[in-house]
Amino acid sequence: MPMPLTIRPISTKAERKTFVDFPFRLYKDDPNWVPPLKGEALGLITPAKNGWYSHAKAQLFLAEEEGRPEGKKVVGRISAHVDTLALTMPAVQGFGPGVGQWGLMEAEREDVFAALIAAAESWLKTQGMSRALGPISQSIWEEPGLLTQGFDHPPTIMMGHARPEYQGWIERAGYAEVKQLYTYDLDITQEFPPIVKRIIRSGEANPRIRVREVDKRRFDEEAAIILGILNDAWSDNWGFVPLTPPEIKDVGVKLKPIVFNDLIRIAELDGKPVAFMITLPDLNEAIKPLNGSLLPFGWAKLLLWLRAPKVRTMRVPLMGVVKELQSSRLASQLAFMMIEYIRQASIERYAASRGEIGWILEDNQGMRSIAETIQSRVNKTYVIYGKDL
Template structure:
C-alpha cells in the first residue's frame, strides 16, 4: 500500500503508552525465538513517572496506523546528557535518538523513521542515532546476526529485514556491538588458569562476592567503578543518582551474591563483574504473564535457579588500571570464580558476555582467551539530518 495511506499518531497518555507496548509485544510474538517479557516492566520503561531516564530526556512515542489498524511504532528522544558529551564518543551536540522500532512493511518503516527525524529536526537535532530504546543502558542496537536462538535476559531480538529498511532510509553503521557465547562446563585454557592462580597468590588482590546486606552501598560502589571505567567508551552516558537508585531496586531480585564479584586491590574496590541468571527461561515458560500464577513460577525460579544459563552484561576496571597486566588478571579471576559457581551450583551450560564494542580490543582479547565465540551482533546506525 502507498505511504500516504499511513497515519502516524502520538502516544503520550496512559492509554497510548499501553497501546505502544502492546504493539511491540505483538511484533515480538511473531519472531520464532523471541521471549515474551513482563508487560508491567515494559510499561514502566515508557512511563515518565517511573523511568528516571525521563529526568534528563525528552521522549515522544509514535504509532503508525493503516485503515485504523496499528502497523508500526517508533520512539524519538533527546538525551540531554548525551548532548553534553564529546562527539568523538558517539553522541555529542545535535545528536537525537530513535528506538522501539517495529514496522509491518517497508512503507511503514519509511514513514515512521521520517516522522522521528522530523520531530528531532524541529528540536534542533542535526544527527539521528539508533535504534536505542530508550537509554543506552537499556536496549542499544538492532540485532543483525543471531536471530536463530533465543535472546538472554535484557537482550533485544529483532527480525533481520529491519536492518535493510533502516539502511534504505539513509542510515549507515555507526557502531557494532558483540556478544560472546561461552561453554561454562569447559575448563579454561592452561594459560588462563595460571594467570588466575598467580592472582590468587597475590596478597594485594581480593575477589569477593557482592554483599546484599549492604546492597545500596554495593550498588554505589559498582556504578562508581562503571562510570569511571566506561567514561571514555563510545556511547557512554553516566548514570545519574536517580538511575543508580532505580537500577539497584530493579536488579536486586535477580542478583545472586555468589555470581557477582567485586575485585579489591590493596583493600580498595577497583573492578566488578555482574552476572544474571537467564530469567528469560521461566519467562518463556509463563509466556511473560505474571497472572494468575506466573508470578509464583517466576518467584520460585528466582529463589533457586537451576539449569540456569548466565549472562554477564557489565564489567569494569577503574581507568587508572586500564592497559595494565593486573586489569586483565582481575577480569580472568572474576570470570573464573563465576564460571565455577555457575557450573557447579546452578548447572549452567552456557554463559553470554556482552555487549562488547567491536573496537574494544581489550575485552575482545579476554573473550577470545577463554575460548568464547561471537553469537550475536547488534548495530547502532547514524544519519545526518
C-alpha cells in the same frame, strides 16, 4: 493494496499500552522472541516510572492503517528521544551536541518503517537535533543496537531481538553503520586454557589481590562501589552516558531480585576496589513462557524461580577495571579471576552450562581479547546506525 496510513504521536496510558502490545502480534510466530513482562515494558516508556526521564524526553509514535471494516489497525511504532546528558558528552564518543536518538522501532512493512522514521526525524529536528542515532531503546544502558547476526536463538536478559529485514529498511532510509556491539557465547562447563589457569593461580598467590563476593545485605553500599568503578572504567568509551541517581534507584529495584552474592564480584588491590563483574541468571528463560503476563499464576512461577534459579545461561552485562590499570597485565588477571570464580558458582549452584558476555564494543580490544582467550565466540552482533538530519 495498503490502506491509508497515519502516523500519530501518543501520550496517554491507553496509547502506551497499545504501543507495548504491538510486538506481541508482530512476533507471535517467532520462536526466538522473548515477550517482555508488559508491566516492565510500560514502565520503560512511562516518565513517572523511569528515572532516565529525569534527564531525557521522548515522543512515542504509532502507525495505524485506516479504512478497515474493523477499524484502525496498528502496523508500527517508534520512539524518538533526546537525552540532555548525552548532549553534553564529547562528540568523539558518539553523542554530543545536536545528536538525538530513536528506538523501540517495530513495523509490519518497509513503507510503514519509512513513515515512522520520517516522523521521528521530524520530531528530533523540532528539538534542535541535527543528527540521529538508532536504534537505542531508550537509554544506552537498556537495549542499544539492531540485531544483525544471531537470529537463530533467543536473546538473554536486557538484550534485544529484531526482524532480519529491518537492517535493509534502515540502510535504505539513509542510515550508515556507526558502531557494532558483540555478545560472546561460552561453554562454561569447559575449563579454561592452561595459560589462563596459570594467570589465575598467580593472582591467587599475590597478597595484594582480593576478589570477594558482594554482600546483598549492604546493597546500596556495594552498588555505590560498583558505580564508582563503572563511571571511571567506562568514561572514555563510545556511547558512555553516566547513570544518574534516579536511574540507579530504578535499576536497583528491577535487578535486586536477581542479584546473588556469588555471581557478582569486586576485586580489590591493596584493599581498594579496582574492578567488578556482574553476572545475572538469564531471567528470559523464566519469563518467556509467561507471554508478558504475571496473571493468573505467572507471578507464583516467577517467585519460585527467583528463590532458587536453575538456568542454562548466565549473562555478564557489565565488567570494569579502573582506568589506571587498564591495558596492564593486572587488568586481565583480575578479569580472569572473577570470571573463573563466577563460572564455578554458576555450574555448582545454578546448574548453568552456558555464559554470554556483552555487549562489547567492536573496538574494545581489551575485553574482546579476554573473551577470545577463554575461548568464547561472537554469537550475536548489534549495530547502531547514524544519519545527519
